[in-house]
Amino acid sequence: MKPTIQLNNWLVEKRRYLHKHPELSHLENETKKYITNHLHDLGIETYSITGKDVIGVIKGNHPGRTVAIRSDMDALPIEEETGLDFASVNKGVMHACGHDGHMSILLGIAKLLVSNKSSIHGTIHLLFQHAEEEVPGGAVEIVTENGLKGIDAIFGYHLWQPLETGYIGIRQGSVMAGADRFTIQILGKGGHGSMPEDTIDPTLVISHIITQLHTIVSRSVKAIDQAVISIGQLNSGTSYNVIPDSAFASGTVRYFNSETSSLIEKRIEEIITGVCHSFGATYELNYIHGDPPVINDEKLTAFIKKTATSLFGEEKVIEIDPILGSEDFAYYSHEIPASFTFIGIGKEETSFGHHHPKFDIDETMLPIGVELFTTGVLNFLKGGSNIEN
Template identity: 45%
Template sequence: MSQTIMIHDLIEAIKDEVIGWRRYLHKYPELSFQEEKTAQFVYETLQTFGDLEISRPTKTSIMARLIGQQPGKVIALRADMDALPIEEENNFEFVSRYPGVMHGCGHDGHTAMLLGVAKILTQLKDQIKGEVRFLFQHAEELPPGGAQEMVEAGVLDGVDMIIGAHLSSNLPLGKIGLSYGPAMAGADTFKITVVGKGGHASQPELAIDPITIGTQVVSNLQHIVSRYQDAQETLVISVTQFHGGSAINVIPSKVTIGGSVRSFNLGIRENIPNFIKRILKGITEAHGATYEFDYQFGYAPTINDEEITRLMDETVCELFGEESREIIKPIMASEDFSAYQKVVPGSYIQIGAGNEEKGIIYPHHHPRFAIDEDALEIGVELFVQSSFRLLETGNK
């Protein structure tokens, strides 16, 4: 019996167990930095597998190390565990038991898959050359994110490479999406306060109107995308907040403007705050106003390592056929998996979990988000087989 067939049979034998883990986690979701019961469940489940060195890098995260019988490379596999502040509107039996908290992004499935991978690989320990680390990460959904905390706690010390995956309702079941190079955007935020001089609406000449000045700021921010950078680079600047005034007949003294910046190019990303300040300075000085400006760098872009992605690509094609492989364009959403990629090369892929026939059509972070649970078995098999390929032929 070939190793591939043997692994497939082992995974088939635990399929229902993986689904059971996912459903338990879905019933009892916990928000970012609050995953205490989730982490304890993962810890206790891992203990039943044997042969794992289990630790808590942070209060609500888990790391398990599987050290093979022979020396070799060290790879890390990552799953996130946190839920979202959403009131679930699904009606299946394992719907969230906690009001206002829901696994609306598939992290329950990620955790269950990685538990399945850990169980299978512990059974195959004698075939492992090197080490596999299982990272069960907290707080992916809430910047500054759990990945950076885990890096600072040393989970990547000695690691050669890392892989991660996201169950995606945007991809149909059976499809696996890969991105060479940029995969997900960096996500930053800004807050601007335009300070003018308040006054009565009937005498605007006596005021310095921050609303009219603020609208000019909003309009000119779009010039950054269209005029300040190479047209072939991808950049999104979205103004999502504009607050000012409290009475119809009063010009306010200030307005606040907030928004989001998404980018892939690290050089462009670093220059965005300077571009915004240049616009703010010019417009406010022209009208006798002043400004306050706060810019927060969030998650960096997720940039996949070309060689690791190629190895994942080969694994997908061999396991599931070339028709399952889909090269996808970079996604403008963000992921704190990028914190790991700053330290070691890695690749982040998408596993199709949508199914129109079953009504699994809702996007991530929607109150009716769901996954086709058949995707869990696909994810476990992909991670197990990729682990062996990476340990044997990956970068050093």
């Protein structure tokens, strides 16, 4: 079902309004009103599971299964530097990850589907989810509230700058990593830099810890498993000639199976314990389990790949490598058959990556997303997926 030129212009208009008025996670109040009003204008009934999300329901003229399509709504705490005419008017808040485009795509899907109820065999839930960027976020809240009850499968998508514009990225199985985070506080004994023998230097201790943490992936994780440990924050001291009492570091762990996550958590504490004991320091470790990996259902993803290939040609649909970024769509994928697809927007004019203050999307890919998932969902409901629940 190909979008018209009029719909393409409508998609851009909606995307630019949403880009101009971003809201942070769990605070998407005006965004939710905007989405709700547009769905009601289309004659689509809505409901909410958590009070922060909004879900439109389209019932077809024929009985059948129930499918959901998900878009996220939240923006990031970033000061925009794009210089666009429709740049954010909310200081320090920006749609720097493409969620404005995701919402406009799902609104476009709604607009096409509601005018084609005679082609719908079943029911479609249009899930505009809050707080994808936060942990815990909107998806886990929706799952906890039994929000997937009665839904047979769910589709998701991401406008993706690392993928060249015009291409669709597909992968079965583990497609996005689980993401944990941790903080380390080393407690030593401060003193003057000229008398280190009277101190327990927490800067030295945490330096040894960081060096050893980077051996976990290469020497403790199985070579066939993928994982990343990165330290993103390190604070110690306030003066050049004073050894401080404490030092602080925080980092992230990325993985594709729960066994790897558990192993890394265990090894982090073992290393910290051993290093601190050798120096006479103590520590506080806070390990926080974040979103699990996104697992694409094999049959459902093969179905989406077939749909994309029929629409755009085999050369435009590519098998992508696993992505070490995380997505809370993962919680849906651990409950029901799910498939998460990447829509390429990478080109010279949009070379800044996700979460960058100059990030922008290629708006020509908005109708591609609409066409892919409108066609895909209609075919799924007609029984083309061969998925049994």
